[in-house]
Structures are given as C-alpha cells and as structure tokens.
Amino acid sequence: MDLAEISPSSIEASLKALRSGNPPHGGLFALVEGIRSPEEKRLVIEDLLINTITDTYLQMRKVEGLKSALPANRQQTLAQIFEDFSTKNSDLQAWCCLYYRYLSPIDLSVEEISQAACVVPQHLRRRINQGLALLTQTLRRRALQNHSQVAAVTQHLPTPEYTQLVGVQSYTSLLLRLFKDPEGPRMVSLEGMGGIGKTAVARAFVSLPENVALWQKVLWVSARQTLLAEDGQLTRSPDASATLEDISARLAEQMGLAALAGKPVQERLEGLRAALFQNRCLVVVDNLETIEEYQQLIPALARMAGSSRFLITTRQTLRQYPFVHTLPIQELPVQSAYELISAEMTRRGQPGSLASRDFAELYRVIGGLPLAIKLVAAQLKLHSLNEILAGFRSAQAGTDGLYRFLYWKTWQSLREPAKQLLLSFLAANPEGEDLEFLSIMSGQSQQDFYTAMQELDAFSLLETNTDHEPTLYRLHRLTVTFLQTDILNLWSGDSTDERTQSG
Template sequence: MSSVKASTEGLEIVDRARKMRKWDKYASIWCEQAQVSQTTLKRFWQRQTPIRRDNFEAICQAIALDWQDVAAPEYLPIATPKNLPKLNYIPDKRCRKVWGRDRLIQEVLNALTDPQELSILSLSGPGGYGKTEAARQIARATLKRHLFANVLWVTARQTELVGDRISAETDSDILDSRQFLHQLAIQLNCPSDRVRQHLREEKYLIILDNAETADVDSILAKLTKILNPSRALLTSRLQTNPPYVKLLPIQGLEEHWCCELLRDEANYQNIPALLEADREQLHTIYELSCGAPLALHFIVGRVLHDRTLDPVLEELKQAKGRVETFYKFCLNTAWQQINPSSRNILRYMGQMDAGILGEEISQVGKVEETNLPSALTELRRWYLLENQKDCLGNWRYSLHPWVRNSIRSNLVDRWQPSLKDIENIAKYKFNIDLDGDII
C-alpha cells in the first residue's frame, strides 16, 4: 500500500480546520474518528516520514478535508489541466437580478484585455456595494467571450475585517501567499511549483474575492511574478493600490437603477408601500442608501414586513449616509421579528465559512425539519439568506459576508457553539459517530 506525507501548506489547512473544532493536535476524538493511533497522528504532523495512504486519508476525512488538498505534490496523481475537463469555480449569483453594472463590467473587461494595462486590478468599495456579484459577472463574461482559458476563483473568508485590521486568532488563520498558491494548484490540478508554468502556458483569470481578509501584500508580491499572459482581479473593502495594481473603485448604483431595483423587487414581492412610493421618497432612498445594493435589498425586506415606508426612511435619515449603520438597524430589527428557528439558522451559519446544505441545518443546526422551509423562506424575505450553487451544481444556503461577520461578532446575539454542538457538526460532516462506527 502506498504512503503519503503532508505538505507545509497542507498542514496549515489542517491546522485551521482542527482549530475550528477546538481539537488539540493529538486529540483522542480525532484518533477515534480516523481510527488511527496517536502515534500515527503524531507522525502525520511531524512530516518526517510518510504514513500509509489509508490512514492519511482517514485523518483528513475526519476534519472534512480532501487528502489531495493536504498531501505534498510528489504524492499526488499526475495530471495536467489540458487533459482534464475545465471545472467551473465561479460562484453562483447571489441576487435574483443584477442592476446597473454593465458600464463597470465593460471597463474591467477592457482593462483585463489591454496589453498596456497592469496585470492586476482591484475592485474596491464598502461592504454591500456588490463587488463579488460584479466580479462574478465579469468572470462569466470573459468565458462567454473566450477572453481567458478559464477562471480560477479563491475566496478569503476565514477571517474578519474589523475597521481596517484583520481579526484572526493566529497568523495561520489568514490566507497568505503559500495558501493562495495552494488553492490555485488545486483548481489547476497540479503541484504548487507548477502553477507558474500553467499560468504562462495558458491565459487564466485569477479572482481573489474578499482580499481584505487575506495577507494581500504577500499574495500580490507572488502574483506579480507568475502572471503574464494571465491576469488577476481582486475584490476588497480596502483600497489596495501599490504601483503594480490598477485600482477600480466601485460606486453605488445610479439613481434610475436604484428605482428599477426597488420597483422590480416590489412587483416580485407584491409590496404596495414601495409600488406607491412617489418620486421624492425614491430620491430620498437613493441619496441616503448611497445606492448600495445590500442596503436597497434590506429596505425591500423591511418594507415588506412593516407594510409602510416611513419607519425605514426615518432610519435612513438617522444613519446619515453611513450605510453600515443602516445595515445594523435592519439586522437588529430583523432579529427581533424572526422566529426562533430562523435565529438558530443564522447562529449556525454565522459560524460557517461556506455555504451549507439544508439537510445539515436540520440535522445539526437545531432546527426541526418541519420548521426548516418556513424559516428559510422568512430569512429570504428579510434578504438575510442567499441561495448559491456550488461547483458540483448542489444548492447551498449562504450569508452575505457582512451578515456573517455581524452574526459572528455578536452584533445581535452572544451565542457560541458548545463542545456538544461542535461534536454534532463533526458527526454529521464525517458521517461517523463518536465511537468510530460507520452510521
């Protein structure tokens, strides 16, 4: 039987995964889940000698990781992107419709295809301005127009941005250049040391989403050395603008696009208070929301519930153009109105860094299966929940990064998962019970 050894980058991925479960490096529960000895687990961490592949796979599976994401390149199956089907790593759209971004998309496409332009672009703007959605549309447009061989998409969501600083338990929780390169290698299905070669043999578009929660300086230093003809696009709440990056600020929607969005959602949800809004009220919404799509969707959710526009306009006036202040008004109001099952869904999903299946919510999210459909519908009506397809075509539920970070930072609730909660999550994700028996 073959043996495998972890890479340095792979161990960093494992380290983050085990910290999420609050496990020690040599936790007995880990050994039980993987059905390996503590000695084997220690050898896995030490990397001095390879361990049996079945044990290696079991150790990775116990923390919901693919062993190929952890293994050193020399132990991976040999394959090249040219011999493989091109997988789609572009996330599914978050909004039912996207308004008013055609001009921005064309500007970015022109810059990406202009050989005289810098090879790295940064789409920057406040939270809720639609950076990820714009990047998604740009990525799909490049493939539709055959401008790039494929799109490689990396999302930095393991940490949070507080003010202008990254909040993380340790430096290893922050996506750095080695981990970023490792993610590219996974999507290219090649060792990390071959990424540069592939990016030069074919023209790829690399997108780093939520770059503000990554060690962007180290990543940019690496990118500048491996691009050409490939290109890179960042989305970030911070204005990263070194001399080798072209900054493209994203603005709020223009007034007529704000009105189109509000009318369309009002028709879709049948909201008379918005359908009957006069020109002055719509202009007030535009000015005070700064044209931020997230703010506009929150407004729709609030008016749908309140059945009147006046309280929402008053909160907008109190926020005085600070859209994140208005977001907080909306989230706090929603939290007071939604039912306990909906709150449990937000609590659970706030701790997750990626979209999850409905089955997972009902089994380990403390939501009865019979209550799940109505709770999900309620959260969608408040515009707190997003439906997305993963690269395999499965529907998953996710939160907007601003909503996730607000829940995680205890803006509306001080709930934290208990050890029992974490064990239940592990039991579900690994499909193994706590005694090591297959379910």
C-alpha cells in the same frame, strides 16, 4: 439551459425570420446564454444557422464526390439541386433543401425546387423536416459542448451573491476591454466599501461567455469566514485563504498541481509562476483586505502573471502599485437603485408600493448601496417608509451604522426558529449548502425548518445558487459579520441591549 427550446419548430421559425429580416425565435436564445445585447444575440444566432447549414451541406457534397462549392447563378443552382437529389444520400438531400429553401441568394419557390429535384412538394417537405431534425441535433450538441466547456473553465467559481443585477454592465464591459487587450494591465482591482457589489461585479464578469472564451481556466480564491464550533467558540475555517501560503496552495490545487501544493511556499510560487506563464488563466482574489500580508501578496502575484491576469476585489485601494489598474465601484445612481428596490419588492409580492418620489427621500439617506437597498425592501413589508427613515436618522452615522441598524431591525423581526437557523449557517460551508444538509444541521423539524428558510429568504438574508444541482444556500459576508460581532457578543455579555443597538 433548456435543450427543449432548441427544436425543429423554433429553428424553422428562425430561418423564416432570417429570410424576412426579422429577429430569430426566442427558443434559440438557449444557444447564446450570457449574451445580454438583443442585437448581439440576433447576429450570433443568424451566423450560427448560416454557417452550420452551409458548411454541412458543402461537406456532404464532398463526401459524395461532388464539387464543394455554391452555385453562382439560377441555372447552376437548379443543376446542383438535381445533382444532389440524383444521389441516394437522404441526408445530403435534407441539407440541400434547408440551404436552397432558406439561405440561397437565388430566390426559388417550393415548386421550382421540387421540379429541379424531380420530386413532389410533399416529398420535399419530408426532406425539409429531416434537415430540421438533423440541424436540431447539431445545435443541441453544440450547446451542450459549449456548456461543458464553460463548466470546466468556471468550475472553481463561488455561488453568485445576487438574483438580479442592476448597473453593472459598464463595469463588465470595461473589464472585458482591459482583459482582451494584449497590452492591457496584468492586475485589475475592483475597489469600494462593503456591500457596494464588488464581488457581484467580479462574479458577473468572469462568467460572461465572452470572458470565459479568453481563458483556459478561471481560478477564484477568497478569505474564508470563521466557523462556529460545537462548543460555541468561533474558529478559523480549515481551508481559509488568509496568507500568501494559503493563497498559493489554493491556486495550486485549482490548477490541478496537487503535488505542488505540498511544497514549501517559495518552491510552490515558482511552480505556479511557470504554470501561469504557460496557461492563460484569470485569477480572482476576492476580499483582499481580509488577507494577511496582502502588501507582500500583490507583488508576488504580479511576478506570476505571464500569460495570465489577476482580478482583485478589495476595500483597500491599491493605487500605490503602479502595475495595478484600479477600478472604483460607485454606488448605484438613483434610477438604478429604484429599479433594484422595485424588483426586490415585486419579488416579495408587493409591486408598486413605493413611489419614485418617496424613494428619492430614502435614497438621500441610504444612497445606492445594493445590499442596503435589498435589506430595506425586506423591511418595507413590515414597516412604513417613514418608520424606516426615522430609524436611520436616529442610528449611528456612517455605512457601518447603516448596516448595523438594518440588521438589528431584521433580527428583531425574525421569529425564534428563523434566528436559530440563521445562526446555524455560521457552521456551514461559506460557498453554500443544500437544503438536506441545512435541515440536518439546524436540528429543527421539517415544518419549522422550511418555514424558517422562507422567512430568511423574505428578509433577503439568503443567497442562492440555482446553477448548482441541488441549489445551494449561504449568507452574505456582512450578514455573517453581524452575527459574529453583534449577536454572539450580545449572548456572551459583550454588547449592549437590543434596544440600544437598534437605535
């Protein structure tokens, strides 16, 4: 959010546009962050301007002991302007000028307003400028307040797994309808194979302003990745959420019920049930298939719903539970997939290097898996499309084989410092770390570290959270899985050589 975009000039341009039926100035889009539809942005901004000016103007008249009502005709309008300027309240005069210059249904020229106010046009201009300054302050405070409220509600959300989203609006719109409906399902599951974008859809949806407005809190729990210990052994993350006890403890902490987190699990569940019945919360359980006892977890969570709702992402279908609304996430259609790979290639400085007819052949091989498309976009900077297609055809069939091939090709393309840095991420916080921490953890010189970071980013191996200050970096879960199962096993002698793995 850039408050500097909300300025007297952008506000006046929007008010003039409002009078002529044109869209508002783009600078005011900072007031409607998260709203995608241009028409919806326009309506929200217009309503905000009209309501803020009108309500404040009438309130200022009330403070001065004047009638808090708008005039019904031209004669009453001119009389009310005279009345406002007869007071010594310059703020009332400023709001009066904004209303009658830009919003009043009675069309008045600058000369008419000046004559009614008994001032010269130059003085009227000063009062208009004063009004624009007051309105700017009001709208900036409103934007900050909204931003703070959103931050408070969404403080437990993880780092987004995307820089650009394609093909998710139909899912987020449906989720919004389901959760807005008082009679809607208490539990919804987003289902699909790994890398298809379940978490991305969930993360995009829960951060929508329209969704945030529905809840007092948005909670997010997920099974944590294992960590790489100093002795080279894979160990469980200390704050893993892989059991019903883990999940309930994390939920209690995020609800601000620290004392409850230390209670026995059944007592904790009862306390959570009472809290979730009293408060409207949206609870996201990400990567359900990695959680032990999930078949016991689902009914336990359902009993806690009350005024709250649950959103689940999983590779395992939950169709066996009649109280769960299942929503399968499909692969991107060919056009959306082409938009994604084009955007990824443009981001890497190679726009227009893949014709749509060539992509059609690639799509027949890899389908519309977003993660696979991003990895292929990185490979196209080093290899021709024919080379990549030949590699796919010789690789093991199936989705696992597809990802394994892509990751091996990427691994083999990395220089040694980038490989070492990639492995060091296994010891990082799965929610992300900042550059300073990663640099220290890598043990590399500054030059090697930043060069390696750029290399990992070029191959789509990094996910960034630019909303956080400072920016956080982490790996996609499937990247972590590849490092743990293929690379570490290779080094320990439990895997075949790289030539065989890469197809």
